[in-house]
Amino acid sequence: xxxxxxxxxxxxxxxxxxxxxxxxxxxxxxxxxxxxxxxxxxxxxxxxxxxxxxxxxxxxxxxxxxxxxxxxxxxxxxxxxxxxxxxxxxxxxxxxxxxxxxxxxxxxxxxxxxxxxxxxxxxxxxxxxxxxxxxxxxxxxxxxxxxxxxxxxxxxxxxxxxxxxxxxxxxxxxxxxxxxxxxxxxxxxxxxxxxxxxxxxxxxxxxxxxxxxxxxxxxxxxxxxxxxxxxxxxxxxxxxxxxxxxxxxxxxxxxxxxxxxxxxxxxxxxxxxxxxxxxxxxxxxxxxxxxxxxxxxxxxxxxxxxxxxxxxxxxxxxxxxxxxxxxxxxxxxxxxxxxxxxxxxxxxxxxx
Ligand code: ADE
Ligand code: ZN
Numbered sequence: 001x002x003x004x005x006x007x008x009x010x011x012x013x014x015x016x017x018x019x020x021x022x023x024x025x026x027x028x029x030x031x032x033x034x035x036x037x038x039x040x041x042x043x044x045x046x047x048x049x050x051x052x053x054x055x056x057x058x059x060x061x062x063x064x065x066x067x068x069x070x071x072x073x074x075x076x077x078x079x080x081x082x083x084x085x086x087x088x089x090x091x092x093x094x095x096x097x098x099x100x101x102x103x104x105x106x107x108x109x110x111x112x113x114x115x116x117x118x119x120x121x122x123x124x125x126x127x128x129x130x131x132x133x134x135x136x137x138x139x140x141x142x143x144x145x146x147x148x149x150x151x152x153x154x155x156x157x158x159x160x161x162x163x164x165x166x167x168x169x170x171x172x173x174x175x176x177x178x179x180x181x182x183x184x185x186x187x188x189x190x191x192x193x194x195x196x197x198x199x200x201x202x203x204x205x206x207x208x209x210x211x212x213x214x215x216x217x218x219x220x221x222x223x224x225x226x227x228x229x230x231x232x233x234x235x236x237x238x239x240x241x242x243x244x245x246x247x248x249x250x251x252x253x254x255x256x257x258x259x260x261x262x263x264x265x266x267x268x269x270x271x272x273x274x275x276x277x278x279x280x281x282x283x284x285x286x287x288x289x290x291x292x293x294x295x296x297x298x299x300x301x302x303x304x305x306x307x308x309x310x311x312x313x314x315x316x317x318x319x320x321x322x323x324x325x326x327x328x329x330x331x332x333x334x335x336x337x338x339x340x341x342x343x344x345x346x347x348x349x350x351x352x
Contacts (some may be wrong), residue, residue, distance in 0.1 A: 005343065009350045010314035017347055019302040019317050023341045024337060025106040025324035026099060026287055026298050028254035030150075031130060032079045032094040032112055033290025043090070044265065063293050068183055068212050072219060075293060088129025096145055097136035099171040102299040105338055106144040106328055109134070110178055114152045119316050123166045127275055131173040146329065148206065150178040152320050153186040154272050160194040168201065175245075175329055178203030178231065179221075179329035188221040195225040204329045207253075208232055211265060215239035224253065229254060229327055234273055237280075248282040252327030256289035257305045258296050278316055280298045318346050320330035 002190055010018070037056040053059040057112070065071040077302065082088060092109070106192050109130070114124050136181035149167055151160035164177065177192055177198040188207055195205055209221040211232035218236055221227045233253035236242050247252070255274060260266045266273070277284040286305065291297045302320070306312045325338045 005318065006220060006350050007011055007315040007318065007345045007346075009042075009108050009240060010346070012313060014304045014349055015314055015317060018346070019306060020299045022317065022321045022345045023338055024298065024326045025102055025103045025108070025285070025338070026102075026104045026322045027108045027229070027252070027285055027300075027327055028110070028256055028287035028289055029107065030098075030110045030112065030290050031092055031095060032082075033041060033116060033211055033294075034098075034292050035078050035091055036084075036094070036110070036292045039091065040078050040081050043083075044085050046082045047081060047087070048326060049081045049083075051081075055326060063262075065263055065293075068087060071263055071290070073295060074158065075290065076115055079112075080119065080134060081231075082126075083119075083121060085125045085129040085132075088126055089133045091129045091152070092133030092145075093233075096133055096143060098297055099342055100137070100141045100143050101297050102297055103198070104143065104217075105341075106330065106334075108146050108148055108175070108329060110148050110150045110180065112150050112152060112180065113153060113167060114159065117163065117166070123163070124170060127167065127170045127173050131170075131203060137348060138308055144330070144334075147174040148176045148204070149174050150180045151191060152181040152189065154182040157191055157194055160191055161197065164194055164197060171201065171203075174203075176206060177225075178205075179207040179209075179225070180231070182215065183208060183211055184309075185211070187217055188225045192224050199226060204228060210235035211260075215242050218229065219245075228252075228329075230258075232256065232265075234260065234277070236282075237273055243280050245281070250283050250326070252283040252285060252323065253277060254287045254327070255284050256287050256294075256299050258291075258294045259289035262294040271303060271306055274305060274312045275309055275316075278319060283323045284320070285327055286320050314346065314349070318342065 036060045137143040137145050165299045205227045207227045208231040209217040209280040229252045231254045288298045325335050
């Protein structure tokens with residue numbers, strides 16, 4: 001519900017500051033996508049892993065992508081330096097410290113166990129390192145951080161099932177499962193059994209759909225996998241009936257503007273469909289996806305997107321943060337608390 005805040009009384013010049021200061025949830029970030037080049041080099045040295053790039057600058061210069069697949073090739077290569085529990089802790093801790101500075105009060109963080117187990121890293125090494133960082137972030141700066149285990153959709157369903165079974169003894173450390181990696185040619189239906197199994201375990205369900213893939217992938221993620229949220233989902237706009245359904249059922253979309261530009265889903269931010277998604281009444285949220293590769297964390301995504309799109313102002317800033325809490329897998333009570341903090345943040349700006 002929109003509060004009684006006079007958004008029109010908030011001067012546009014104050015919006016970037018508001019975007020940075022407002023409490024928010026991040027619901028679409030791949031922890032392996034927060035691996036900064038500096039940390040890649042530090043871990044490569046610590047673990048004696050050979051890198052093909054001679055320097056941080058040379059590696060960063062390679063971050064010029066044509067599409068999702070060209071990015072994924074670089075992203076999986078970067079993850080090869082992650083071997084020990086301490087590495088996974090350091091990775092997640094660096095992200096969580098950064099997120100707290102962006103006033104992220106809640107993060108639901110994707111991780112890709114198969115990227116690591118296929119290189120011989122035990123799944124408990126991955127989960128324990130990440131979970132430890134999440135626990136410490138909550139203890140040290142009150143940031144609520146939860147893990148979502150993603151299956152790599154370019155691999156087969158039996159591998160996803162084996163991954164889920166191996167992870168279930170660590171069930172207390174993750175709240176849901178997701179589906180990521182190469183979308184085209186790998187429709188959600190391919191993973192019907194593993195999602196049914198995860199559902200039986202009481203796990204939350206999400207899936208990437210409609211990033212590069214067609215709107216029909218969004219429909220099958222909902223109907224076959226029974227997901228509660230769609231990651232990306234921007235291509236829903238090609239199917240007006242689907243948009244009506246997403247709005248009516250309040251299915252959240254975790255949208256990632258800088259990612260979409262880097263992976264050429266949109267030519268530039270001024271052509272991004274975020275305003276159209278909000279105008280259609282969708283529960284759209286803004287997220288960073290793989291911030292180390294796409295040029296910005298959550299506040300960078302928000303500020304740059306608002307800068308590029310003059311139709312976005314204080315009202316939409318509030319709406320995006322409110323949507324992020326509505327879309328979070330948390331209790332109603334927690335949602336209300338963060339919602340009240342959000343309203344206070346905006347109320348303090350009226351007439352300021
Ligand atoms: N894995 C990491 N980032 C991804 C994205 N944007 N789409 C699909 N899989 C991913
Ligand atoms: Zn993603």
